[in-house]
């Protein structure tokens with residue numbers, strides 16, 4: 001396999017001098033690595049992660065360093081002001097999942113985004129201080145590190161502190177995005193923010209974030225307390241008081257990341273380990289895989305008419321169930337076992353007519369006796385495997401690109417607008433067009449439903465794949481397709497990530513397709529059978545690692561962004 005070696009050949013020598021390592025390894029960018037790999041949305045973050053692994057840190061150490069680095073170099077989604085989920089698998093085959101999702105402030109109310117006539121007030125759940133849930137990212141990293149980390153916490157913060165203090169050169173894509181959002185940033189932050197600039201940003205501009213560096217120093221020194229207590233917490237609350245926000249010091253101090261029982265199930269001879277509620281990702285992913293398992297999709301072929309129909313009909317039904325049944329399990333009884341039951345999913349697919357589209361209006365969420373029933377993008381992911389074989393799959397978000405657009409004055413970071421992931425009014429779609437009901441209604445301290453699907457796949461009890469993506473509602477179907485691309489269509493990690501994608505989410509009743517997804521004759525056949533094809537831009541930014549038979553690590557860094565893989 002061709003290695004795209006880059007200018008960082010000098011790094012081994014540099015590291016050797018810096019850390020006195022006896023046997024420094026090469027940290028470089030490539031498509032296959034012998035021992036360890038880090039795939040993220042930004043080359044600087046990937047390199048930092050690989051350097052931590054090279055110094056002897058494990059996958060969790062690298063994840064912590066990458067997470068904080070992304071908060072600096074990838075402000076649209078890497079974050080301090082948001083939350084996420086991670087799936088961890090040790091090289092001995094034990095696994096665990098951590099929920100560091102944002103939660104509703106204790107003063108939240110189910111009607112908080114509605115006017116007197118009970119209609120949603122435009123943008124209130126999206127672009128204001130009120131749009132933010134209590135952030136979980138820093139608590140999540142501290143919790144993961146205290147359970148599994150091996151390196152000093154403060155060491156893991158150092159690279160991101162340096163980056164924030166000294167700045168880094170923004171990419172062409174970032175310059176374009178920063179400029180695109182200037183109007184919103186200026187409106188929401190009249191007293192300025194590091195990302196606000198009078199002249200347009202251009203590729204190669206140095207992005208220095210002094211206030212963020214100071215916040216990272218406090219986190220490096222005091223751990224999670226450096227964020228949830230003291231100066232940072234006070235700055236967040238002051239920012240709330242500048243606008244209409246309701247997050248209090250008590251909300252921040254009481255925030256906890258929660259270890260949850262992973263969603264685990266078989267797909268053929270693979271074992272899928274993914275995120276349970278409050279993410280819908282693991283449940284929906286497994287239900288999708290179970291639905292197509294009996295079907296000969298590998299012989300039907302990649303994005304053939306039959307394959308697309310089967311996948312879309314499964315997606316339509318599973319997203320209908322998602323809207324009805326999925327929510328924070330600490331507040332709502334989620335029928336997880338029923339939804340990821342192989343017989344249930346296989347039997348349901350047997351009833352589906354694969355010659356004609358089933359109109360979504362005829363598809364209702366499944367009734368499970370005893371469970372509630374009534375009619376009723378921007379995120380980022382990284383995948384890491386260390387030299388010992390420990391693996392981590394982590395997806396994190398502030399919801400929309402650049403979250404609520406509110407920059408915490410003095411603390412230097414953006415806050416999330418994750419409250420929009422709640423069902424702000426049953427039957428009203430959120431920014432991803434997703435519907436929800438009582439299961440995902442706003443309640444004080446409740447965690448909003450997510451689609452994030454950080455996932456690890458085993459084959460014959462060995463680590464096989466680490467995968468995940470951003471993309472709001474399309475996260476689940478992108479992970480679904482990437483797994484099938486490898487397991488059914490024989491693609492490498494790189495090919496599986498690069499392959500064009502499509503998506504159906506029950507409502508609206510249409511197949512969203514990337515430009516090169518589904519060839520024109522298949523599109524015509526699908527149209528004929530009642531499917532509405534809806535072209536759109538890029539779907540997701542998948543970061544995947546696949547373990548080859550020889551133990552080497554194939555990597556897929558999504559070309560839809562600036563994504564890169566580093567390792568050794």
Ligand code: GLY
Pocket residue numbers: 378379397398399400418421449450451452472473
């Ligand atoms: N904010 C997108 C998600 O959590 O699914």
